[in-house]
Amino acid sequence: MGAYxxxxxxxxxxxxxxxxAAFGGLVTQFFFGFIYVMVYEAFYAxxxxxxxxxxxxxxxxxxxxxxxxxxxxxxxxxEVKAMVRSGxxxxxxxxxxxxxxxxxxxxxxxxxxxxxLRAVPxxxxxxxxxxxxPPASAASAGAFAAALLGSLLLxxxxxxxxxxxLLWTVSGEGIVSIxxxxxxVLSGMNVPLPFFPDWLQPVLRxxxxxxxxxxxxxxxxxxxxxxxxxxxxxxxxxWTALLVVAGRLLMKRGLRRLSVQGG
Amino acid sequence: MKRFLxxxxxxxxxxxxxxxxxxxYKASFLLMSAGTFLITGVEFLAILVLFGRFDAIAGWxxxxxxxxxxxxxxxxxxxxxxxxxxxVFAGMLKSGDFDRLLLRPRSTALQLAGQELTMRxxxxxxxxLAVLLWSAANLGVAWSLGKTALLLLAILGCxxxxxxxxxxxATLAFWTTETLEIVNCVSYGGVFAMQYPLPIYQAWFRxxxxxxxxxxxxxxxxxxALMGKxxxxxxxLAFQVCAPxxxxxxxxxxxxxxxxxxxxxxxxxx
Numbered sequence: 001m002g003a004y005x006x007x008x009x010x011x012x013x014x015x016x017x018x019x020x021a022a023f024g025g026l027v028t029q030f031f032f033g034f035i036y037v038m039v040y041e042a043f044y045a046x047x048x049x050x051x052x053x054x055x056x057x058x059x060x061x062x063x064x065x066x067x068x069x070x071x072x073x074x075x076x077x078x079e080v081k082a083m084v085r086s087g088x089x090x091x092x093x094x095x096x097x098x099x100x101x102x103x104x105x106x107x108x109x110x111x112x113x114x115x116x117l118r119a120v121p122x123x124x125x126x127x128x129x130x131x132x133x134p135p136a137s138a139a140s141a142g143a144f145a146a147a148l149l150g151s152l153l154l155x156x157x158x159x160x161x162x163x164x165x166l167l168w169t170v171s172g173e174g175i176v177s178i179x180x181x182x183x184x185v186l187s188g189m190n191v192p193l194p195f196f197p198d199w200l201q202p203v204l205r206x207x208x209x210x211x212x213x214x215x216x217x218x219x220x221x222x223x224x225x226x227x228x229x230x231x232x233x234x235x236x237x238x239w240t241a242l243l244v245v246a247g248r249l250l251m252k253r254g255l256r257r258l259s260v261q262g263g
Numbered sequence: 264m265k266r267f268l269x270x271x272x273x274x275x276x277x278x279x280x281x282x283x284x285x286x287x288y289k290a291s292f293l294l295m296s297a298g299t300f301l302i303t304g305v306e307f308l309a310i311l312v313l314f315g316r317f318d319a320i321a322g323w324x325x326x327x328x329x330x331x332x333x334x335x336x337x338x339x340x341x342x343x344x345x346x347x348x349x350x351v352f353a354g355m356l357k358s359g360d361f362d363r364l365l366l367r368p369r370s371t372a373l374q375l376a377g378q379e380l381t382m383r384x385x386x387x388x389x390x391x392l393a394v395l396l397w398s399a400a401n402l403g404v405a406w407s408l409g410k411t412a413l414l415l416l417a418i419l420g421c422x423x424x425x426x427x428x429x430x431x432x433a434t435l436a437f438w439t440t441e442t443l444e445i446v447n448c449v450s451y452g453g454v455f456a457m458q459y460p461l462p463i464y465q466a467w468f469r470x471x472x473x474x475x476x477x478x479x480x481x482x483x484x485x486x487x488a489l490m491g492k493x494x495x496x497x498x499x500l501a502f503q504v505c506a507p508x509x510x511x512x513x514x515x516x517x518x519x520x521x522x523x524x525x526x527x528x529x530x531x532x533x
Contacts, residue, residue, distance in 0.1 A: 024445050027445055027448060028445070028447070028448040028452070031448045031452045032448075032452060032455065034468065035452065035455060035456045035464075035468075038463060038464050038465060038468065039320070039459055039463065041463075042320050042321050042459070042463035043313060043317045043320050045321075046317065046318075046319050046320055046321060046322070047317055048318060051316060052316070175294075177295075177298035177299075177301075177302055178297070178298050178301050178302075180302070181298075181301045181302045181304075181305045184305055185305050185308060185309075190305060190306075190308075190309050191309045191312045191313060195312050195313060195315070195316050196312055196315075197312075197315055
């Protein structure tokens with residue numbers, strides 16, 4: 001365990017250095033956040049029928065999404081990608097740690113450090129001025145925190161799965177980019193899931209992706225009552241376990257057929 | 264005129280070479296195109312989902328919003344396809360490769376425009392075109408010759424504007440040597456914002472999209488004229504029809520600024 005936490009710490013310290021990049025990202029996040037908020041306000045202003053979720057909650061979801069965008073598994077680990085390309089991934093096999101655990105620890109850092117840099121200023125500013133509401137209650141806040149941790153673990157399992165596909169595709173942009181658009185839609189990042197048609201809701205509830213955004217965010221606003229938390233955590237944990245097992249199996253097969261070119 | 268034709272012929276030749284080069288990797292091209300088709304399709308999916316719950320936004324129905332979306336996305340993807348040279352320009356500046364362009368007896372802007380025709384962007388173009396054609400058929404607009412010409416003009420105007428933004432973004436690198444990622448937020452954010460009619464935005468943002476980076480001007484106003492919709496902002500029809508020219512003017516201005524940058528350039532290499 002010590003080795004993995006050392007990997008996480010080292011990676012976290014490296015990533016936390018990119019403050020200028022974080023600032024650029026922050027401006028972008030504000031810009032897109034404002035557009036989303038204005039679009040939803042206009043839709044609600046011309047709404048004739050009742051909506052499945054209140055406008056103030058939608059605005060809160062928008063800002064939470066912009067703040068925590070970096071937690072979403074939307075890309076591969078750029079260094080793993082470079083390693084597979086150059087062939088130095090073979091050195092990874094020599095390390096005295098489990099490779100899956102190693103990549104998972106890297107993913108944990110990748111999903112936390114940049115997010116932290118952006119989320120803190122964004123939450124403060126939007127909380128004070130732009131309609132990001134506080135959690136519905138203390139219980140909702142607690143449930144949000146627990147589900148956010150679940151979301152992180154699930155997101156990292158998906159990230160490593162993306163990393164593992166690189167062993168097959170090398171350039172790895174085709175498959176991962178398609179998978180990413182699935183994640184963005186089905187997690188509720190793009191449009192909050194309650195807006196999707198009613199007949200689709202059971203499917204969305206069953207799939208793993210809602211655990212990334214929809215579950216923690218709507219626990220925050222109170223749309224999902226805190227008493228549902230155990231079920232939500234179970235959903236996240238079950239999918240995380242399944243994806244970790246799948247990732248391990250794929251990694252094993254990928255490494256067996258791995259041939260490094262060059263000498 | 265002869266010089267212009269000659270430049271155009273050279274540009275076409277550049278693009279031909281670039282296409283042949285990329286077609287050596289057919290599978291990669293197809294996968295990447297499918298990828299961009301899906302990723303950009305996600306944005307339209309969001310519009311579809313929201314229109315499943317809402318009938319209209321500020322009096323605009325789904326085909327009308329889709330029309331605006333298609334117009335902006337087709338224009339953006341065209342500009343994106345032909346502007347790869349300007350995107351990689353900051354790297355050329357750092358490595359000193361830009362000096363080679365200066366040695367050739369053609370304008371630097373022409374050479375950068377001919378750098379690469381990025382075919383994997385075809386995914387976004389196909390997707391935007393599909394939405395545009397679907398909405399054009401469902402708007403209930405009689406597509407006369409005049410209207411079709413105005414549509415093409417609007418696409419060109421909007422495309423020129425995006426191209427102008429890319430050129431300006433590259434030009435900034437003469438001063439900063441880094442590409443400023445923040446400018447992406449203007450181009451991508453602009454495309455995203457202009458999927459919806461201009462009046463839904465607050466005054467400060469509307470002014471930004473009308474006067475500072477006139478994406479709204481070149482997309483929203485011609486779309487109104489094409490659909491025969493009244494403008495709550497009160498613009499006259501003559502202005503709506505002429506608005507695409509502003510995109511051309513913006514591009515011309517950007518190319519002048521580019522020339523300024525080139526004149527200022529001092530090579531770092533030895």
